[in-house]
Amino acid sequence: MMLAATPVVVPLATAVLTALAASRPRLQRAVSAAGAVCFLLCGMWLVARTAGGDPVRTVFGDWPAPFGIEFVIDRLGAALILVTALMGAATLLFQASDADPAPRSPYLLPMMHGLLAGVGASFATADLFNLYVWFELMLVTSVGLLAVGGAARQLDATLKYLVLSLVGTLLLLTGVALLYGATGHVNFEALRAASITPVVTILVGLVALAFLVKAGAFPLFAWLPASYPTLPAPLLALFAGLLTKVGAYAVLRLLGDVFRGAPPVLYESLGWVAAATMLVGVAGAACQWDLRRILAFHIISQIGYILLAIALGTEAGDTAAIFYTLHHIVVKANLCLIAGMVWRMTGSYDLRRIGGLAAAKPALAAVFLVPALSLVGVPPLSGFWAKLLVLRGCLEAGRFTWLALALAVSFATLYSMLKIWIEAFWKPHPQAHWAPPRDTHLAPAWVATVGLALITLGIGLFPGVLIDYAAAAAAALGRGR
Amino acid sequence: MIWAVAIAVGVVSAAGVYLALSRDLFRCIVGVSILGAAAGLLVFAAGRLASRTPPILIPGPPGSLRPDGALQAVGQDALGLAANPLPQALVLTAIVIGFALTCFSLVLVVRIVQKLGADEARDLRLSEAEDGGDGAP
Numbered sequence: 001m002m003l004a005a006t007p008v009v010v011p012l013a014t015a016v017l018t019a020l021a022a023s024r025p026r027l028q029r030a031v032s033a034a035g036a037v038c039f040l041l042c043g044m045w046l047v048a049r050t051a052g053g054d055p056v057r058t059v060f061g062d063w064p065a066p067f068g069i070e071f072v073i074d075r076l077g078a079a080l081i082l083v084t085a086l087m088g089a090a091t092l093l094f095q096a097s098d099a100d101p102a103p104r105s106p107y108l109l110p111m112m113h114g115l116l117a118g119v120g121a122s123f124a125t126a127d128l129f130n131l132y133v134w135f136e137l138m139l140v141t142s143v144g145l146l147a148v149g150g151a152a153r154q155l156d157a158t159l160k161y162l163v164l165s166l167v168g169t170l171l172l173l174t175g176v177a178l179l180y181g182a183t184g185h186v187n188f189e190a191l192r193a194a195s196i197t198p199v200v201t202i203l204v205g206l207v208a209l210a211f212l213v214k215a216g217a218f219p220l221f222a223w224l225p226a227s228y229p230t231l232p233a234p235l236l237a238l239f240a241g242l243l244t245k246v247g248a249y250a251v252l253r254l255l256g257d258v259f260r261g262a263p264p265v266l267y268e269s270l271g272w273v274a275a276a277t278m279l280v281g282v283a284g285a286a287c288q289w290d291l292r293r294i295l296a297f298h299i300i301s302q303i304g305y306i307l308l309a310i311a312l313g314t315e316a317g318d319t320a321a322i323f324y325t326l327h328h329i330v331v332k333a334n335l336c337l338i339a340g341m342v343w344r345m346t347g348s349y350d351l352r353r354i355g356g357l358a359a360a361k362p363a364l365a366a367v368f369l370v371p372a373l374s375l376v377g378v379p380p381l382s383g384f385w386a387k388l389l390v391l392r393g394c395l396e397a398g399r400f401t402w403l404a405l406a407l408a409v410s411f412a413t414l415y416s417m418l419k420i421w422i423e424a425f426w427k428p429h430p431q432a433h434w435a436p437p438r439d440t441h442l443a444p445a446w447v448a449t450v451g452l453a454l455i456t457l458g459i460g461l462f463p464g465v466l467i468d469y470a471a472a473a474a475a476a477l478g479r480g481r
Numbered sequence: 482m483i484w485a486v487a488i489a490v491g492v493v494s495a496a497g498v499y500l501a502l503s504r505d506l507f508r509c510i511v512g513v514s515i516l517g518a519a520a521g522l523l524v525f526a527a528g529r530l531a532s533r534t535p536p537i538l539i540p541g542p543p544g545s546l547r548p549d550g551a552l553q554a555v556g557q558d559a560l561g562l563a564a565n566p567l568p569q570a571l572v573l574t575a576i577v578i579g580f581a582l583t584c585f586s587l588v589l590v591v592r593i594v595q596k597l598g599a600d601e602a603r604d605l606r607l608s609e610a611e612d613g614g615d616g617a618p
Binding site for chain 2: 129132133136139140143144147150152153154155156157158159160162163166167170173174176177178180181225226227229230
């Protein structure tokens, strides 16, 4: 059964086909759109197939179980793959508008689909070394996408991203190698059966550290605000939505599933790292004026919430982490896309130079408010339920310091979102005779952002469906340990 | 043998870290790729080092290679002292990826030097401008 391989086969095939069609832009776009729709359908199929609780699995090359590379897609993986495909479709749609699109390079679409393949495969694989390979695929395609514009500041950003990410992946490689040396396995199923000796504990910590670099956690997040703000809007949305969340997912898979019940010191340290991540991210955002920089720092602070939920080490915590990740991918990507539309209307990302959008474009203001308030956690939007689950998890685990910190960071997030609201939308434009441009081509951007905002609203109004799903996915983690 | 490899890993990673911390961009890239070599050595050392027996099974009676448990028994007898092929495969994968990334980063540094005329990390402040960004797309 090759269904488990579709999250990598479909986007990778699309990447190859779009690369072959590089000299014919129209054909290339058609192939890319078809591939994105196909990926989306595969995601839905996977969610439907795994909803009963039986994971979809494939072992490549007919090797017996712990020796071959295995793909296992459970409910957690299937939901994340579906959201990945959704993000791919939304950003590709947005790219058709003129709101800060990525430069029309013939290699843009192959790299975007390559990135989706890396993300999708990371959610599907059940093999630690294989996960490292997919991290490298994500790295290769994302540095390509960072550099594709070719401007000096983008090349600068690419170098910083590349060097710091390379150190992270080398750390991962080292951790995987030593873990293999200590246990004799890289397969998740076999690692679940391995006993957690003190040496294994240290090595699990090392691998988790490497994942934390990818997730952008304190103190290893320096690459994120240095590189993300140079990206064009659709790519920023794709990166902001997916890449750091792969790191957070990997931490969940490691500490919440494969090595569940590892010594408490790991969870304790992760919890404090998460608290520092939340605080630093939100404090970093408070002193920024560039819309994209504010959003970049908020990725860091929101990753803190997800890590905090994982650090609780309880089933309620894992449920919160899963719900939070799914909700956050949609919200964050949508905010980045809306930032692109703000740029198109006002001509700048700098909040000090723009304004007057609430009067000139009330519809855009309304669409902005949905993800912005959801990020803060205002009911009845999806972020409210996500934060409620995290807070309830903290309460049940008796972690009152973490609970207080999470609440405080929530208020600070409100400050940042209000700042964007007041500066970009509410205050009058600094130039008295400013009027939004008329010759815009924003229809695809509207479809993408309104669609994502509706998903946020839908999760907020009917949270039970997703909470039940997340709880079922969390309950299945750590089986067999 | 294992001590020789351990010392080699230590020396190579020290050299890599030293170069990677340099402000000169080319040195930094070379340092990171040397770090990659150290990680490769470490992966290699995670298997069995000293064995010179090839990990190849001579087929026994028909059916003994089937995955119904027979493989394990034959494998433990025949392969207990053989060289471990898995870390070697992992190392090859890591080397190939590392090579591609090193090539990319060298080209990237050349482009940066051409565009900015600078190969010092201190001069690269474009993506993190002091005033918090100029709002350019």
